[in-house]
Amino acid sequence: MNQKGMIMCGIAGIMCLQRRNCDVNRAEKIVKHMTDLLAHRGPDGEGQLIIDGGHVFLGHRRLAIIDLTDKAKQPMQSLDKRFSVTFNGEIYNYRELKKELELSGFHFTTNSDTEVLLKVYEAWGIAGIRKLNGIFAFALWDDYKKELVIARDRYGTKPLYYTEISGQLVFASEYKAILAHPDFRRKLDLNAVKEYFTFQNIFSNITFLEDIKILEAGSYLKIDYGDKNIPSSVIYWDYDFCEPENSMSKQEYEEELNRLFVQAVKRQLVSDVPVGSYLSGGIDSGSITAIASQHIPDLKTFTCGFDLHSASGMELVYDEREKAEYMSYKFKTEHYEMVLKSGDMERCIEDLVWHLEDPRVGQSYPNFYAAKLSSNFVKVVLAGSGGDELFAGYPWRYYRAVNCHSFDEYAENYFGYWQRLLKQDEMEEFFSPIYSRIKDYSTEEVFKGIFDRIHKPGLSPQQSVNYSLYLEAKTFLHGLLIVEDKLSMAHGLETRVPFLDNDLVDFAMKVPVELKLLKLQGSEVLNENEFGSKTEKYYERNKDGKIILRNVMGRYIPKEIAVGAKQGFSAPDASWFRGESIDYVQSIISDPNSLIYQYIDREYADRMLRKHISGEENKRLLIWSVINLEEWLKIFMKDNCN
Numbered sequence: 001m002n003q004k005g006m007i008m009c010g011i012a013g014i015m016c017l018q019r020r021n022c023d024v025n026r027a028e029k030i031v032k033h034m035t036d037l038l039a040h041r042g043p044d045g046e047g048q049l050i051i052d053g054g055h056v057f058l059g060h061r062r063l064a065i066i067d068l069t070d071k072a073k074q075p076m077q078s079l080d081k082r083f084s085v086t087f088n089g090e091i092y093n094y095r096e097l098k099k100e101l102e103l104s105g106f107h108f109t110t111n112s113d114t115e116v117l118l119k120v121y122e123a124w125g126i127a128g129i130r131k132l133n134g135i136f137a138f139a140l141w142d143d144y145k146k147e148l149v150i151a152r153d154r155y156g157t158k159p160l161y162y163t164e165i166s167g168q169l170v171f172a173s174e175y176k177a178i179l180a181h182p183d184f185r186r187k188l189d190l191n192a193v194k195e196y197f198t199f200q201n202i203f204s205n206i207t208f209l210e211d212i213k214i215l216e217a218g219s220y221l222k223i224d225y226g227d228k229n230i231p232s233s234v235i236y237w238d239y240d241f242c243e244p245e246n247s248m249s250k251q252e253y254e255e256e257l258n259r260l261f262v263q264a265v266k267r268q269l270v271s272d273v274p275v276g277s278y279l280s281g282g283i284d285s286g287s288i289t290a291i292a293s294q295h296i297p298d299l300k301t302f303t304c305g306f307d308l309h310s311a312s313g314m315e316l317v318y319d320e321r322e323k324a325e326y327m328s329y330k331f332k333t334e335h336y337e338m339v340l341k342s343g344d345m346e347r348c349i350e351d352l353v354w355h356l357e358d359p360r361v362g363q364s365y366p367n368f369y370a371a372k373l374s375s376n377f378v379k380v381v382l383a384g385s386g387g388d389e390l391f392a393g394y395p396w397r398y399y400r401a402v403n404c405h406s407f408d409e410y411a412e413n414y415f416g417y418w419q420r421l422l423k424q425d426e427m428e429e430f431f432s433p434i435y436s437r438i439k440d441y442s443t444e445e446v447f448k449g450i451f452d453r454i455h456k457p458g459l460s461p462q463q464s465v466n467y468s469l470y471l472e473a474k475t476f477l478h479g480l481l482i483v484e485d486k487l488s489m490a491h492g493l494e495t496r497v498p499f500l501d502n503d504l505v506d507f508a509m510k511v512p513v514e515l516k517l518l519k520l521q522g523s524e525v526l527n528e529n530e531f532g533s534k535t536e537k538y539y540e541r542n543k544d545g546k547i548i549l550r551n552v553m554g555r556y557i558p559k560e561i562a563v564g565a566k567q568g569f570s571a572p573d574a575s576w577f578r579g580e581s582i583d584y585v586q587s588i589i590s591d592p593n594s595l596i597y598q599y600i601d602r603e604y605a606d607r608m609l610r611k612h613i614s615g616e617e618n619k620r621l622l623i624w625s626v627i628n629l630e631e632w633l634k635i636f637m638k639d640n641c642n
Contacts, residue, residue: 156217
């Protein structure tokens with residue numbers, strides 16, 4: 001399939017505030033250095049643009065997916081030079097938008113979606129962003145209004161960071177590029193560290209580097225020429241999980257889901273370079289592969305499995321290669337596999353942390369290797385992210401708070417679950433070297449603040465589930481998308497996520513909860529830190545979660561896959577941390593000179609490791625997070641770790 005003008009890449013730039021121009025030579029060199037640090041995101045070309053006599057500087061690195069000519073080169077300007085943009089992403093509906101604009105009298109000189117973005121903004125202003133169906137982050141300068149807009153897509157598929165340095169707005173796709181500014185002073189944001197060790201994620205818009213923020217998903221920031229400070233961001237779109245006002249029949253819901261899913265996958269197959277698909281052995285990637293293989297002969301598929309020779313207990317089911325191979329056989333794909341071993345985490349940890357920057361959800365190094373494998377064969381890969389969050393794939397989570405009588409009770413119960421690494425009563429001991437500096441920062445208030453825009457009076461079981469879906473889409477899914485973007489772009493690979501097609505998401509949010517879950521009055525709950533495959537055990541007992549999606553996808557994938565238990569993409573690290581990787585783990589946690597002990601209590605860390613080694617408790621997530629923080633400090637703070 002052929003479509004012209006889509007480009008994945010990295011973007012960066014500087015805008016001088018307070019009606020001042022920058023030192024042109026200095027700013028130009030800084031932006032050049034910033035784009036150089038993003039070369040992995042765009043190895044196929046680069047560009048910089050000086051605007052308004054030195055008031056705005058835009059930079060771009062290009063990963064050419066379609067239309068390899070210089071016509072699609074960025075930064076791009078409109079013919080009259082009023083609008084200038086640096087753009088990362090894809091607008092899947094740009095052909096439809098282009099036709100609409102042409103009917104209104106607009107003329108185009110390229111086949112790129114970048115030019116469509118410029119015309120969309122010219123026609124509708126900032127409101128035009130709501131018309132975009134795609135994955136993107138961009139910065140757009142309007143020379144007439146003297147204002148800059150930076151924006152992210154609805155779901156936060158493409159990251160964008162910003163800060164103020166010496167009276168300048170500085171932004172980039174990754175914050176390592178912001179560090180290229182010589183006036184920036186690195187300082188660890190202790191509140192962000194506290195958030196991470198609560199949620200194994202960062203729920204707010206802060207980062208591990210103080211003063212650098214990530215632009216929220218579905219939001220934009222508009223900076224006027226005369227602004228003295230960076231204003232607050234504006235949310236232009238948000239999730240709205242709710243029960244439908246006019247419900248359809250079960251069959252009608254299933255038929256519409258089928259139509260929209262097929263449409264979403266087909267929309268995202270367009271490319272002038274090879275397209276492949278992850279194939280984990282589960283329902284989401286399997287269904288995407290089933291549709292994609294109908295349109296791409298010999299579709300390339302990719303699976304990462306795990307060497308289980310030293311695994312034990314329920315971790316022996318973590319390898320999904322057999323299921324993936326079976327689906328590859330069914331769909332006649334060209335299939336490639338990689339087997340991860342206990343030492344692979346240690347081998348990639350430095351590169352992983354450099355590219356990922358802030359640590360996010362789970363042990364993400366398997367994603368690093370999956371992207372590395374795929375990049376050897378394709379430039380574009382389809383991923384199943386979003387299926388669980390849209391269609392209730394984690395029922396044991398939602399049922400923890402499904403029978404509450406008030407929102408406050410719900411929030412308290414669900415916060416109790418989402419303390420994935422440390423409970424509140426463990427914080428003082430764990431963070432003993434710095435606790436006095438973070439004790440007043442409430443991660444519970446951060447958690448409750450997620451619901452500020454959607455909290456309504458009353459609380460039914462359906463409403464509590466929809467609150468949970470909202471929270472997980474805003475936080476957990478957002479973390480997964482950042483991991484997916486950073487680790488794929490580390491290898492010059494573009495990831496597309498068909499489940500996050502706008503039309504499909506709009507529909508999924510209005511599917512009744514009773515078509516997603518079976519037991520709204522509550523079911524057993526699980527401890528996600530117990531040893532073994534808790535999801536496998538849960539599903540075998542309850543057969544719950546993603547009911548409508550399983551029914552529809554059963555048309556395309558083998559029945560035993562459609563009705564099978566969910567298996568997360570996790571290595572058997574609980575076993576490896578007690579066995580083959582123990583020397584590496586101890587080399588960090590048992591070393592009194594480790595940088596982490598400026599922030600966390602060494603005795604607590606030693607006790608945590610002993611509990612894990614003995615099998616008393618499964619501390620794999622906390623061990624991984626401590627190791628990740630140590631590596632982050634080495635890379636991003638160096639000698640400046642205060």
